[in-house]
Amino acid sequence: MSLTHLQYLESEAIYVLRETAAQFQKPALLFSGGKDSIVMAWLARKAFYPARIPFPLLHVDTGHNFPEAMTYRDEFVKEIRANLVVGLVQKSIDEGRVVEEKGPNASRNKLQTVTLLDTIEEHQFDACLGGGRRDEEKARAKERFFSHRDEFGQWDPKNQRPELWNIFNGRKHFGEHFRVFPLSNWTEMDVWQYIRQESIPLPSLYFSHQRKIINRHGQLLDAETGFVNLLEEEKAKIEEMTIRFRTVGDVTCTGAVLSTAATLDDIVAEVAAARQTERGTRADDRRSETAMEDRKKEGYF
């Protein structure tokens, strides 16, 4: 018999999702409305079918969302009959837990960490499933499937538990928790091929469309939702472009790519030919050479 790489990856992810449900008291699945978290939720539905997913989806909402992503989120959650918990960054700002960044590059991306940790504490979640993949970023290349976090939510890359065969060690002390990454071994291409194979519906943002865009140092940022702080001189330079998004997250740090890819086949072909990583469009990773590792140590996804 022959096994395809997608069958292998699907089965591995389902195995990890079931291990998470079995080894933890109160897991949650981090759902951003981005394609990776959509695929993860899709796999969770498969893992426990015909029962419902035995844990809620958790959306850490920066408030700076594409409206299309929010509409999609609510429909998708209903379709897969899941429960949704929302943690609001705006609430953290109102309560003075975090201070909003200022200036044209202001983003709530970094503030999410505090809201995430607060929401984890409020609901007593002891494991959060994330859609992170090892091919995304070099600090993630050494991330575990079951990633241990101390009681402050911090990641210690030098003290990670070895993972062998398919044995995952989720033992922990009270107050500690885990991040679990079922898609660790997937690449961007695998995700797109799987979406195509399964015909998973996606937010329209992933497909080619017309949008008002501002080009800031080579990054194509949205100028339609009003969440990106525009400089006076930029306001005159807004252009209508044919674009799509390779990743979908907080509007302020999600860059678009010029693209006419309108179908999943087009996108798979485009990803195959791409010469830039998808995180190349993310402003948050460009802040320093080890920006991702530094954020992860503080408790980022």
Add this chain to the structure above:
Amino acid sequence: MDVQLNPEESSLLRFTTAGSVDDGKSTLIGRLLYDCKSIFEDQLAAVEESSKRRGDEHVNLALLTDGLRAEREQGITIDVAYRYFATPKRKFIIADTPGHVQYTRNMVTGASTADLAIILIDARQGVVEQTRRHAFLAGLLRIQQVVLAVNKMDLVDYDQKVFDSICADFMRFAADLENPVAIMPIPMSALNGDNVVDASDKMDWYSGPTLLEHLEMVKVHLGEAHVESRYPVQWVIRPMSDEHHDYRGYAGRVASGSFKVGDQVIAYPAGLTSTITGIHTFNGDCEETEPALSYSIELADEIDISRGDLLAKPENPPHVTQNLDAMICWFSEKKMKTRGRYYLRHTTREVRAVVQEVVYKVDITTLDKVAEQTEFSINDIGCIRLRLATPIFCDAYSVNRITGSFVLVDEQTNNTVAAGMITRTLDGADDSDAAGAYAI
């Protein structure tokens, strides 16, 4: 590129690379990724930028994999890094591990999920102590395919005699490995790209495949496809909805063999027999399972089965045991001592275990067995005898990588402190076939 389905074999190959920086391991991986277009422009630009800032003379491809701050500062790899690339024939997952003695535990970790190992040799140095250790570890973890990458052929004038002599040395040594290993020696220069992706025009005397051709063609099986059917139960699915009122499915991933609707199965530890009435997935019901895939299985009788239990077939039962011998690799700074107590995690089951005795340790330099030892330090490898509080249902690692493996967990810190491979079980009359099945 789109990975085409290879109708004969899996379209995924997991492999590990062992060797130090001096053997050209990073250059080799960099070459594979670069020539297969798996390094992106922004990654390359970032690496060029860092290399320049650090004052490196060449673009340092190791910076692609060494992502952690401490690694970049010290210029070392401290952990297993996973890298991905694909060709039109296959998708590849590389577990890139550092090769020095103090990283034995990382090599063991990387090898545990690999189906093939690339062992690098510097053509000027030939088979050295490190080569023997890498081959020993590949055999220990039961990697059945080894590529002997004789690198830096450009520095020995692409001389066939040098290559032949290194191969003969290695074969002599490999003949003593307990588990059979298929060896494919390939002469190459990773720096110049000879025989990595493209065939070399400087070694007419070599007519075999390039490294990539071999990786694309080599036969591997994902999961264990042999007769011992094993299904560890992960989770019980009970929808308790009107539509599926009486549904009770045992969720799991097939460890080995296969199960069909109508098959008789025994559930361990209960020891009760029942019949499979349904094999379900989200995409529909199946008549038969495939190894390594995940299912939900329903049985005819209501018997008490929960997480950590095992379904097997009556004609090929597992060993049910509380006493076993195992090869272990110790991972922790905190030493293992005789009488030490740990949690043992085996498939989906967890039991308490105590170390009865150290049978022997392996001198990782000479590969000799050393008797009369009482403790293990970090990176030590050897054989120990364990007593378990409750039975596990297992096979020897030499026949089953999933039901033959376990990890030990420290009771205080909850850290994973050892990897274990079962060599034999010690109670009951049924263990004679396993006895001595794994000697080194």
